[in-house]
Amino acid sequence: MSAPLLEISGLSARLRRPPHSPLLRSVSLTVAAGEVHGLVGESGAGKSTIGKAILDILPDAIELCGGTIRFAGEDLTTMPAARLRKLLGTEIALIPQDPMTALNPSRQVGSQLTDGLRLRRGLKGAALKQKAIELLRDVQIADPERVLALYPHEISGGMRQRILIAAAFSLDPKLIIADEPTTALDVTVQKEVLRMIRNMQKIHGTGVVFVTHDLGVVAQVCDRLTVLYGGMVVEQGETAAILASPSHGYTRALIDATPRHDRAGTGMQPIPAGIVADLKAQLSRYGFGPSGHV
């Protein structure tokens, strides 16, 4: 069998300054071509850190301190900067978290949508415009020619997110990092955007790392998932199997904490303190140990 599209093994990260608080503890996961892989966890679990590490946009305060990120067999953490720059953007793209801040307010939508095509493919003029219109059609934006000339504040949040999706797929990447792409949207738009990412991903055969805290979202779009707590992998596997019978108490607690409209009267359950205390005890025991698996 050929190498998986993305193979992260033993990835550790910490704060650059003392006391070097660990943020990722030996995280390992693989994403196959065409697979949507969910990264789930609470705030601070390290899910966004993984996405940023792949894209080499970690904040200055965070440094990697071990492990590899292999993309199609090549280690992103050790490859020459020039090669990495070439891969990022073309082969690996980003759908950012907040559509309100992910588009530059002072530039027209069209010019931002086509940044990749211009900078990386050298497209310009009529061909560029044609391609931009096609991209917007793909994400079901009616009247694309008019939208291209608008500024971000002139369009809705859902439409911005669709434009960002179109931009991410514009160079036909093999892997897309979707960093909580629906968190900032309201629920009705959320459904629409999720379906769109799923459709586009299937059509293009793109692998997706889907960062989210929302298990409901995971159930809809992810083939496999990794549950994180405190920078450590708690559980990993097929989405359907994990949601049906979680093997770790924390995962079960997360599932119970998700509001469900299809089961009347159950309400939301808080995560029992015992489980978290247990995980915290484990964290102190493992430290930077070889594996965070339970």
Added chain:
Amino acid sequence: MVERALPEASVSSAPIAGAAPRRGASIWSALLAEPRVVIAGGFLVLLALAAIFAPLIAPHNPLEQDLMLNTLPPAWVDGAEPGYLLGTDSLGRDLLSRMIYGGRVALTVALVAAFAAGLIGTVLGLLAGFFGGWIDAAVSRLIDIWMAFPPVLLSILLVAVIGTGLTSVILAIVVIDWTRFCRVVRSETLQQARMDYVDAAVVLGTSRWRILFVEILPNLLPVVVVLLSLEMGIAVIVEAVLSFVGLSVSSDMPTWGGLIAEGRQIIYQAWWVLVFPLVLLFATVLAFNQLGDGLRRLVDPVLLR
């Protein structure tokens, strides 16, 4: 599963219907909705034209003395002399002409000093906010130290040390007031640099300088424009203060501050020599402030509807 039955077209066309009209068309209507820009801007343009064409407009030579015509009251007061609209000072010089010529100094200082301070402050603020690290530490400490000095006193001290003259006045204002721009631009840059669009640009391989000047800087322009306008008002005041204490341009050049100083001495004999320059100074500073506030609403892409 119910929502999947929704027709795609209806979902996707809904947000478009609510989209705002094109940008160009809305500028003129926005201008009308912001009358203070028109009023304040119009006043300042008139003032600038008067200053530029002072030799053509001023009814008299501002330096021409005629002791026979000293302390003439304004034209509408008894005892006035026709041709001296706002009266004359203690040496018989025409007050209106002196105010018009004084505008030359005031506006030159306002424009040059504000733009120079703005340029220095903005560049340092951008670098500090974007690159952080030792650049930020150095610039921030410098600002802290700078802000600890009382500004007007410092400018008087500076001019006293480097000598009087137009260049010295401008230099004194720039040296003191670049911090106003730097502080604000630095914090705005910090904020912009955290935005997701910067990450997106980094992933696409955009260079740091391009991100700073092409992606981030345009978003700071509304703020810089407001600061520029406010700074021009401040520069007019500082110039007036310096000329009031006789530390501005040489005394044979009329300045607003100089006129006020002169009027102060003869306020009981000729109130107009004090009042008219004071009113003009007040109106000019007010106009710069109003212009800045109105412009902010005009150029801010988010506030623009």
